[in-house]
Amino acid sequence: MTERNQQEMTSLLKKQVSRRDVLKAAGIGGVGMLLGATGVGGAIALADVFPSSQKKENTNDIVPFYGKYQAGITTEVQNHIYFAAFDVTATNRNELIQLFKDWTDAAAAMSEGKSIGDATDNKFLPPVDTGEVAGLTASNLTLTFGVGPTLFTKNGQDRFGLQKKQPAELKDLPKFPLDSLEEQWTGGDICIQACADDLQVAFHAIRNLARIGRGKAVLRWGQAGFQRTKQASPKNETPRNLFGFKDGTVNPDVKDPAEMNKYVWVQPGDGPDWLVNGSYLVVRRIQMFIEVWDRTALKDQEDTFGRYRDSGAPLGQKNEFDKPDFEKKNDNGEYYIPKTAHIRVAHGDGSQKILRRSFSYAEGMDAKTGTFDAGLLFISFQRSISKQFVPIQERLSQMDKLNEYIVHRGSAVFACLPGVKKGGYIGETLFS
Ligand code: HEM
Incomplete structure (x- = not known):
């Protein structure tokens, strides 16, 4: 590498460098070296091999981290998720605040496709960033932080002077009939939802945040999830779940601020x-x-959901986005959409709506049954758990025909913090 290339590389590595910039710099050095070895033809060949090193920074796949709301809630659903729940081991409030500050800086950098920390080439220290996303784009990475009931009180203890701030809404869910919850997939003091169009990018984010949290927070449970990728569905059709049905058809409109205020964002006076x-x-x-x-x-599968498998249309209708007609009967006088169909029971009288943002998961074999451990990492966002999620799940747990084919194994609730302005940190409103 020439002295100029060396200087260029060092200045790039100073602070939170773009992963593509590093690649570009490596490209410059590589061309220099290759020219020496193979002449001009070699340099052209290298540009062909590494076309990305020639391109300008692609900002289309960056979701802004800072803003009024946290990203990853109304953001268009990405291809992958890595969901992580942490237990806090910090022993005092200042340590906890520092953790959120450090996480904020790192999350903001990673959301822009940058490496975290001050890059160093000190070979006697572990690198700050774990490095597996070098050269990758931000891939629409979003990092969404939430706090669980146990951060406020655990075993009757006011751990961080936050007890008075615990929202009445933020408590364990009631036990629903047929729940079969396992400790290993349940609870958590803090959650971080990492979503990205690349699983390596999502996992890298959680891994590095966990690393930053060492001594202050430990991973309690984690789950990777997926849906069809955008590459595989150029028409951007509604993703299908592992039962082969379109999943996500009926949801509040994330582009309608009034609907989001009504169903998703906590409003002044709510709590x-x-x-x-x-x-x-x-x-x-x-x-x-x-x-x-x-x-x-x-036929049974379609009766279970109340929709046709192929088109995703409600039974008795033609197209996916047709309104279900819950009163419509066939020639035998039977409801097209049976009484126990998932969409009828979930819909109820239509007054409770939640924003579903779920992903499929596949986790090898269930050792107890010898079957696949595969299913749905169900995630919903709502303004009130007790007025929205709970009544829906109460109905579903009692009479949803889908219960013959599913079992709830994990559960947790979190209050996702408001968004943060540049210069502030996630959780600021909670601690101020
Ligand atoms: C493995 C479990 C589940 C599967 C496979 C599943 C699948 C589906 C499918 C295929 C639809 C119809 C298409 C759509 O509108 O997206 C649907 C609708 C819906 N699901 Fe689920 N679901 C599951 C669990 C749940 C849970 C736990 C809840 C909430 C407590 C829920 C709430 C809803 C709601 C609110 C709708 C829309 C109902 C309407 O048309 O108004 N689902 N689900």
Whole structure:
């Protein structure tokens, strides 16, 4: 590498360098070296091999981290998720505040596709950034932070002087009939939802945030999830779940601020002021018995959801986005959409709406049954858990035909903090 290239490289590595810039610099050095070895033809060949090093920074895949609301809630759903729940091991409030400050800086950098920390080439220290996303784009990475009930009080203890700030809404969910929750997929003091169009980018974010949290927070549980990629669905059709049905058809309109204020964002007067412009997150790790489902007749499958598998249309209608007609009967006088169909029961009288933002998961074999451990990492955002999620799940747990094919194995609730302005930190309103 020439002295000029060396200087260029060093200045790039000074602070939170763009991952593409590093690649560009490496390209410059590489060309220099290659020219020496193979002449001009070699340099051209290198540009062909590394076309990305020639391109300008692609800002289309960067979702702004700072703003009124946290990203990752109304953001168009990315291809992948890595969801992580942490237990806090910090012993005092200042340590906890520092953790949120450090996480904020790192999350903002990673959301822009930058490496974290001051890059160093000191070979006697571990690199600050773990490095597996070098050269990758930001891939629409969003990092969404939430706090769980146990951050406020645990075993009756006011751990960080936050007890008075605990929202009445933020408490464990009631036990629903048929719940089969396991400790290993349940609870958490803090959650971080990393979504990106690349799983390596999402996992890298959680891994590095966990690393920054060492000594202050430990991973309690984590789950990767996926849906069809945008590359695989150029028409951007509604993703299908592992039962083969379109999932995500009916949702509040994320582009309509009035609807978001009504159903998703916590409003002044709802509860503690520190959570205004935040949202409540419910996560349920729901195993789906895909082997049983695969032996079920198509008619039964469609009756289970109340929709046609192919088109995604409500039974008795033609197109996916047609309004379900819950009163419509066939020639035999039977409802097209049976009484126990998932969409009828979930819909109820239509007054409770939640923003569903779920992903499929597949986690090898369920050792207890010898079947796939696969299903839905169900995630919903809502302004109130008790008025929205709970009544829907109460109905579903009692009479949803889908219950024959699923079991809820994990559960947690979090208050997702409001967004943050540049210079501030996630959680600022909670601690001020
Ligand atoms: C493995 C579990 C689940 C699967 C496979 C599943 C799948 C589906 C599918 C295929 C639809 C119809 C298409 C659509 O509108 O997206 C639907 C609708 C819906 N689901 Fe689920 N779901 C599951 C669990 C849940 C849970 C736990 C809740 C909430 C407590 C829920 C709430 C809803 C709601 C509110 C709708 C829209 C109903 C309407 O048309 O108004 N689902 N779900």
